[in-house]
Amino acid sequence: MLQKTTRLFDTLVVDQERMRGNLALSQRLVFSGAVLLALVDHGMLRDDAYRWCRTAPCALARGRRLWRAHQERPRSGRVLRGDIGRQAMDPDQ
DSSP: OHHHHHHHHHSOOOOHHHHHHHHHHTTTGGGHHHHHHHHHHTTOOHHHHHHHHHTHHHHHHTTOOHHHHHHHSHHHHHHTTTHHHHHHTOTTO
């Protein structure tokens, strides 16, 4: 099993452009965990941050951008102002 897994990762090819395209399609929803940690690291209670991050898919379903949804919420908008939020949602970090 270890050999198969090793072989899998040794031969894995990553198409960076395709990955970035998929991130764009998902509106970077995969970064909600990083956003949660950024909210907690900058003063929001974990339960509040978790509850807020759970609402992110609803914002996307209504056609809103995830970053805009984060900025428009009073508490998370204050915490994620400027580079903090952008860094949490940066695929290169």
